[in-house]
Amino acid sequence: MSFITAYCSLTEDVCSVNGTAIIGRDHASADSWFKQIYKQQELAYPKFYKMDMLSQAGFLASELIKRAIPTLTAAYNDDEIALVFANRSSSAETDQRFINSYEHNGAPSPSLFVYTLPNIVLGEIAILNKWYGENMFAVLPKFAPDFYLDYLQILHAAGSKAILCGWLEVTQTQTEVLLFMVEEKGTGIMECSKQNLAELWHASFPAAK
């Protein structure tokens, strides 16, 4: 049996860890919403500023989950921690910005181009933590508990022990970010079941379809 041992959600206005809001968006601030979280949580990783929104969201939520599970990194080998993320619109937001760079801003931008793949956020998290485990990024029409549960089975069979799962849909009009850590050790917050995942989703994004 596996358990969700921590989770973090980001909506348009609220960042929560394990269901408790830790920071709300200041709409009067000149900083972007993700930058507000970065500063307020006193995270120190200058590369954050170079990341696209998908990677920023993944970075923030994964750091906050690590804080909520202080024993995580010591408990596993560097290749036992796997990452399974998904979203609906791939890297469309950054794709647009890259197209804009060569259609309206003179030349294709290399630093935008390298973020025009949805799995780059997995690379950013792996690099920061020196995690050499399995990675997967899928594009799904909507958050689907079955996808995570099925792929967790595959990863467990292949030797992964702690699996950071995530839904990362970040566009101009939408912020749906939910990351959750799944471990077999301990009792966690809740069992990683289809029903619990569905409930977690609805609690985080009550207005979402």
Add this chain to the structure above:
Amino acid sequence: MIYIGSEVMVSPLGMTAEENWNSLLANRSGIAPADRAGFAGEQVWLSKIPSITGSRRFEKLVMQAMTQIEKGIDRSILSSSRTIVLLSSTKGELEDDINDPFGSIAGVLVRQFKLANQPLIISNACISGVLAINTAGGFIDAGIYDHAIVIGCDVVSDFVVYGFQSLFAISNKPCAPFDAGRNGISMGEGCGAMVVSSDRAVFKNNPLELLTGTSANDANHISGPSRTGEGLFRSVSRTLTRHGVMPGDIDFICAHGTGTVFNDEMEAIAFDRLALSRVPLNSMKGYFGHTLGAAGLIETATSMQMMRHGVLLKSQGFMNTGTSIPLNVITANEDKKLNTILKTASGFGGGNASLMIRKI
């Protein structure tokens, strides 16, 4: 046992696996100069399929491959609830719908082939294809599905050409993987597909055995290959160990071999660390270009054809050793019985993936 077969390839070298095989055996390449394809209007070497034109080129390619898949298997599995379709792609239908590049294709597949399950789209840069085949193996191994149809597809677009140009990663001649004079990639497009199943009877032709592999991140850089080949080393090590296969059991390696200086060097270092540097090896990118999300499927399908025909295909574009550790790059076609082969892939985001296929 997990079976793999009914492989399909659609590329400039042919619209079927057989046509592709005949072109490959004649060492023909799909890479040709494309006028004014570059950002500054310059000529760029590309592997493009001229017969697929107009809008929805991605969808046309996928349909072309699926129609052939249908012919190679027991059709009834298509609409079975025990079957999943896995689609590997980096940019999908970007050219048709920038905001929703994967929104249409899944629905089209469901309607056209009366699929019982929503296709799963896998987008992990250049390792997508190998990862998709491994996912198919994983699904079947875990008993979640009995059959998987795995498709890999990407088309050449201004977007990817300009992007790789901005990284100075495009070769000024047809790409030359592992060669001393290599200076970058040639972009390519195409579609590869195959069927993975727990049931041998679904295949009209003899299937092979899939030894499902693993992936590993380099944890090094989002767009630069690791200098030590750590991720590739770990992925292949785990894949070998998982199936109790020794390096000496591998008859052939279908490498990633993009033709950039750093990627090919990284692979040479990893294969040396794995005691695999003497195994006959090629890169298919000299034939197909770098087909991104399709590469893992097209190149695995080619490897399967090599096993069926008992031929080691020359690594197109290679002349002189160009890595700090020499590899056994195949310089001419050669007849050889191939029992166990290794396919690897490495890509942006630090991903590395590998799998093995064995003759039954």
Add this chain to the structure above:
Amino acid sequence: MGSLKEDLKRQIIEQLNLEEVSVEDIADDALLFNDEGLGLDSIDALELIVLLEKYHGIQLTNPEEGKEAFRSIDTMAEYIRKRKAD
């Protein structure tokens, strides 16, 4: 010719999205690719090539050429003056 260096610093901050850095933070002789300096990486180097073309009309066809030119603000300014004088 101090203003070319000031312009370069502003352009670098904009082109590379260096949100936490201001013009005053960049010394003329600080090593741009050193962690003690700006800590730029290989992708930033390519972005500097875009910058040279966009703001200064200078084309670099080989990224290797940039290695020496992009050592510091001083060397970049020197490189631009030389290329423009050619």
